[in-house]
Amino acid sequence: MMTGPGIELVDVTKRFKGQTVLDGVSLAVPQGETVALFGPSGAGKTVLLRLIAGVIEPDAGQVRLGGRDMAAVPPEDRGVGMAFQNFALFPHRSAFENIASPLEARRHSAGAMRAGVETVARMLKIDHVLGHAPRALSNGQKQRTALARALAGRPKILLLDDPLCNVDAKLRFEMRLELPRLLAEEQAATLYVTQDYREAMALGDRIAILDRGRLVQIGTPADIYFAPATIQVARLFGDPTINLLDVIPETDGRRPFARLSDTRAPLDTGLVHAVGRPCVLGLRPEALRFVAAGTAGAVPVTVEAETPLNEKTVTLAVTKRGREILVSRPSGTPGPVDGPAHVGIDASHAVLFDRSSGDRIVPKADADAHKRGAAA
Amino acid sequence: MPLAAAVPAPPRRRFRIGPRLLPYLLSLPALLVCIGILIPFGTAIYYSLQRYRLSQPWARSMNWGENYINFLSDPSFWNTLQVSLTYTVLTVGLELVLGLGIALLLQKRTLLNNVISVTLLLPLMTAPALAALMWKLMTNPNFGVLSYLVGFVGFEDFRWASDPSTALLTVVLVDIWVYTPFIMILLLAGLRSLPTQPFEAAALDGVPRFVAFFRITLPMLMPYILTAALFRMLESIQQFDIIYAMTQGGPGDTLTVFQVEAYLNFFQSTNVGRSAALLLILWAITFFFSNLFIKNWLRLRERARGEH
Amino acid sequence: MEHESRLERWLRGIALALVVTFFMFPIVWIVLMSFQTNETILRMPPSLLFTPTLSNYEALITGRLVSNAGVLEIEFMSNLMNSAILSVGSVTIALLLGVPAAYAFARHQFRGSEDIAFTLLSFRFAPPLLVLLPLTLYFQELGLADTYVGLIWVYQLICLPLILWIVRGYFEDISPDVEYAYRISGHSWWATFRDIALPLARPGIAAAGLLAFIFAWNNFIFALVLASADKQPVTVGALAFVTASGIQYGQIAAAIVLSIAPTLALALYAQRYLVEGLSLGAVKG
Numbered sequence A: 001m002m003t004g005p006g007i008e009l010v011d012v013t014k015r016f017k018g019q020t021v022l023d024g025v026s027l028a029v030p031q032g033e034t035v036a037l038f039g040p041s042g043a044g045k046t047v048l049l050r051l052i053a054g055v056i057e058p059d060a061g062q063v064r065l066g067g068r069d070m071a072a073v074p075p076e077d078r079g080v081g082m083a084f085q086n087f088a089l090f091p092h093r094s095a096f097e098n099i100a101s102p103l104e105a106r107r108h109s110a111g112a113m114r115a116g117v118e119t120v121a122r123m124l125k126i127d128h129v130l131g132h133a134p135r136a137l138s139n140g141q142k143q144r145t146a147l148a149r150a151l152a153g154r155p156k157i158l159l160l161d162d163p164l165c166n167v168d169a170k171l172r173f174e175m176r177l178e179l180p181r182l183l184a185e186e187q188a189a190t191l192y193v194t195q196d197y198r199e200a201m202a203l204g205d206r207i208a209i210l211d212r213g214r215l216v217q218i219g220t221p222a223d224i225y226f227a228p229a230t231i232q233v234a235r236l237f238g239d240p241t242i243n244l245l246d247v248i249p250e251t252d253g254r255r256p257f258a259r260l261s262d263t264r265a266p267l268d269t270g271l272v273h274a275v276g277r278p279c280v281l282g283l284r285p286e287a288l289r290f291v292a293a294g295t296a297g298a299v300p301v302t303v304e305a306e307t308p309l310n311e312k313t314v315t316l317a318v319t320k321r322g323r324e325i326l327v328s329r330p331s332g333t334p335g336p337v338d339g340p341a342h343v344g345i346d347a348s349h350a351v352l353f354d355r356s357s358g359d360r361i362v363p364k365a366d367a368d369a370h371k372r373g374a375a376a
Numbered sequence B: 001m002p003l004a005a006a007v008p009a010p011p012r013r014r015f016r017i018g019p020r021l022l023p024y025l026l027s028l029p030a031l032l033v034c035i036g037i038l039i040p041f042g043t044a045i046y047y048s049l050q051r052y053r054l055s056q057p058w059a060r061s062m063n064w065g066e067n068y069i070n071f072l073s074d075p076s077f078w079n080t081l082q083v084s085l086t087y088t089v090l091t092v093g094l095e096l097v098l099g100l101g102i103a104l105l106l107q108k109r110t111l112l113n114n115v116i117s118v119t120l121l122l123p124l125m126t127a128p129a130l131a132a133l134m135w136k137l138m139t140n141p142n143f144g145v146l147s148y149l150v151g152f153v154g155f156e157d158f159r160w161a162s163d164p165s166t167a168l169l170t171v172v173l174v175d176i177w178v179y180t181p182f183i184m185i186l187l188l189a190g191l192r193s194l195p196t197q198p199f200e201a202a203a204l205d206g207v208p209r210f211v212a213f214f215r216i217t218l219p220m221l222m223p224y225i226l227t228a229a230l231f232r233m234l235e236s237i238q239q240f241d242i243i244y245a246m247t248q249g250g251p252g253d254t255l256t257v258f259q260v261e262a263y264l265n266f267f268q269s270t271n272v273g274r275s276a277a278l279l280l281i282l283w284a285i286t287f288f289f290s291n292l293f294i295k296n297w298l299r300l301r302e303r304a305r306g307e308h
Numbered sequence C: 001m002e003h004e005s006r007l008e009r010w011l012r013g014i015a016l017a018l019v020v021t022f023f024m025f026p027i028v029w030i031v032l033m034s035f036q037t038n039e040t041i042l043r044m045p046p047s048l049l050f051t052p053t054l055s056n057y058e059a060l061i062t063g064r065l066v067s068n069a070g071v072l073e074i075e076f077m078s079n080l081m082n083s084a085i086l087s088v089g090s091v092t093i094a095l096l097l098g099v100p101a102a103y104a105f106a107r108h109q110f111r112g113s114e115d116i117a118f119t120l121l122s123f124r125f126a127p128p129l130l131v132l133l134p135l136t137l138y139f140q141e142l143g144l145a146d147t148y149v150g151l152i153w154v155y156q157l158i159c160l161p162l163i164l165w166i167v168r169g170y171f172e173d174i175s176p177d178v179e180y181a182y183r184i185s186g187h188s189w190w191a192t193f194r195d196i197a198l199p200l201a202r203p204g205i206a207a208a209g210l211l212a213f214i215f216a217w218n219n220f221i222f223a224l225v226l227a228s229a230d231k232q233p234v235t236v237g238a239l240a241f242v243t244a245s246g247i248q249y250g251q252i253a254a255a256i257v258l259s260i261a262p263t264l265a266l267a268l269y270a271q272r273y274l275v276e277g278l279s280l281g282a283v284k285g
Helices: A045-053 A095-105 A110-123 A139-152 A169-186 A197-203 A221-226 A231-236 A269-274 A364-375 B002-006 B022-048 B066-072 B075-105 B111-119 B121-125 B128-138 B145-152 B164-193 B197-204 B209-236 B241-247 B258-267 B272-306 C006-034 C038-042 C055-062 C076-107 C113-123 C128-142 C148-173 C176-184 C189-200 C202-218 C221-226 C234-245 C249-269 C271-278
Strands: A007-016 A019-029 A034-038 A060-065 A080-083 A157-161 A189-194 A206-211 A214-219 A243-247 A256-260 A263-266 A279-283 A288-291 A299-308 A312-319 A324-330 A339-345 A351-354 C064-067 C070-073
Touching: A007 A045, A019 A034, A019 A045, A019 A060, A019 A189, A019 A214, A034 A045, A034 A197, A045 A060, A045 A080, A045 A157, A045 A189, A045 C176, A080 A139, A080 C176, A095 A110, A095 A139, A110 A139, A139 A157, A139 A169, A169 A189, A169 A197, A189 A197, A197 A221, A206 A221, A206 A231, A214 A221, A214 A231, A231 A243, A231 A279, A231 A351, A243 A256, A243 A324, A256 A269, A256 A279, A269 A351, A269 A364, A288 A324, B022 B272, B022 C076, B022 C113, B022 C128, B022 C148, B066 B272, B075 B164, B075 B209, B075 B258, B075 B272, B075 C006, B111 B121, B111 B164, B111 C006, B121 B164, B121 C006, B121 C249, B121 C271, B128 B145, B128 B164, B128 B241, B128 C006, B128 C202, B128 C234, B128 C249, B164 B209, B164 B241, B164 C006, B164 C271, B197 B209, B209 B272, B241 B258, B241 C221, B258 B272, B258 C128, B272 C113, B272 C128, B272 C148, C006 C249, C038 C249, C055 C076, C055 C249, C076 C113, C076 C148, C076 C189, C076 C202, C076 C234, C076 C249, C113 C148, C128 C148, C128 C221, C148 C202, C148 C221, C148 C271, C176 C189, C189 C202, C202 C234, C202 C249, C202 C271, C221 C234, C234 C249, C249 C271
Parallel strands: A034 A189, A034 A206, A080 A157, A157 A189
Antiparallel strands: A007 A019, A007 A060, A206 A214, A243 A279, A256 A263, A279 A351, A288 A339, A299 A312, A299 A339, A312 A324, C064 C070
């Protein structure tokens, strides 16, 4: 695997008409890695890609590509491949000419150009429509042509702006399977923008979450899923959505716990400092399961409704205090359909958020480990 | 650094135009040409504040606002103002009524209507000065076909543009011939872009057509009517070609509108100061209306751009 | 209007016939006149029955007018030539200057860009004599008085705003992403302008160019004030011709026909774009 500096953003800030679109964004994507840039629309994802590509300039901060500062480097000299959300194909040129444009710019010979285009076109299964004009292509073919054009120059920096958002569900599903292989082959530093958390989880070696111009969290899909930095992130990732319960942690002297309907959900020992503070407890539906009455720590609930999804079944239950919770279990395993039941809690993956700021409360041991890591 | 090796970036030095400078560079030549035009504009202001006759260069001196103050007691200035305004009101008013009427006649998209609307463009594409010559031939007392035709209706020896009492109407007629198609074509485009639902709803409710016209069509068409009318007003109050080619401002001073009067002042009486002052007054009037026009025009332009 | 009565259809037909007659008659009449000799023209009552003759056109093209009073030299063909030189020259310059500026205004919101664009537009509405009269004095000093260059420069007053505002609209309609994509592919801004923006805006550029040509050709006042006798276009030349040739009405008619033919032909050819062009892009045809 190739390594080395790919994309490096240092404190990048961009304002449009007095409005801050990007606020001190720092991010590094080494060579060979794919980072999924995830965020709601209007978060600044597209602006960030354009800053890297060089079609707009940052107001402050630095964009470095391959270790070089890009401040005075125009887009054509940055060695970037980019696929646009709306494809942005050249309407007056054939699919072949579209894909060939990065090669043509580097003055490849006609033969080398043809070979280059055909390789990437075969890979993306559009070699049979190379002679067509963009308007004669289907949406899926347009999307692949745009992707082929981004890849044709074998760029070391690859920027993909939600390339699957304008294609139908079937193609999106296929591409989500194909793209990781393709990206792995390219060994580029790839930034992949998406609004779909599953796409982010499937394609990103790491995920960067952008919200209102700020990077909220960067981490592996597992990090993001199990240790979301904010309530917002926790909500955005996961389907069914995470259960969020208002709690005030208490302690029995040995370890902290959250009181849920007269039962105690034990918390990480590192969370002692959260005791007495108004918090929100995040519990993934997979961390809950139905248990027999009388099981230690079981919460009595009333089952309201059951929704079978493909590989899992989600049950909506209500606690005695009227709090709604979602419980997920693999489809085919037994579970109550209605009436009273008991839910057991696996608190090992529970996350605790500060209720007023919405930030995750990091367990002390973890925090210490982080500090040590940073110092080293 | 593996990347540095991969990116083919030989350290060639070449002059590069910064992205911030580029737009200025692209528009600079056009700007320079226009600045060249702004200079005479400044000169005109300077002239207007002078006593300046080409025939008496020795008497040239600054007299500040005297040219303007003299206008107040100058019957020929008031005549110019009156003729210009009459001409503008008559032409724009009549062209609006006619243009709207024709546009309504042609509203339906049929082949015949489209052919007619294209042929109606031809007068508009005729040079106004040449159009005036054409009408001058048609109204020639010896062989003019129009003189012959009005003879039938009892107007023996109708003098058209050579008679002070009919000269204004004659040039207005030529103006109508040339410019009505302009209003027609703008309003036709407007009419055809109107949404159809309000009309269908009105028809379902049994609203009479003429009521629907005043309640729905006219209000919705107003932006187009306003833009077309302002556009024509701006041109009409400055009309020169038709009037000069047809009568040179005559007979007498019946048709000495602003630009004709200024032209005659400059080239015949060689009174540069008065000529410049006249033109600046005209400019002030057009400037006011052009601001109104541009506001309306921008709104329409935005709408047209947003449509597709 | 599905419930159109018979009466209504008749009225509509009559109204349309009147409209077409009013607007077409002068052109038809002048064309007919250009194929007649003075004798048939002066015959009263006017008649549609005459033997057409090409003698009027012959006289104009050969430049010699033979009459009872002797032989008269006609400069009309040189007027036609001047019109062509002035119009083509003006449009070429206006395109060279205006298209890049239009691109700058469409793509870059640089400081003062809107003000500049509007100043250019307001030239379109200022009284032309205001600029022309001082220019006559300047032109003498600058030695531009007897040149095409001076006139072509002043013609920019009408051509530039037209091209700038129409073409700008077409550039604005091109998605910036398409241009970004080309640049990121490795092309300079110039290559992008040449290979992407220009081809995609071509219909607009062609339409604006044709319209600018028509307006330049039809212009009267600029040349009347600034052009010396041997640089006069047809609009001014025809007026002088009326006085010079006295009662040679057939030739006058033929001269008018030759003078309006190019613009009418172009207008018919480009009619698809005229609506948009005439309103400076405010209305789409």
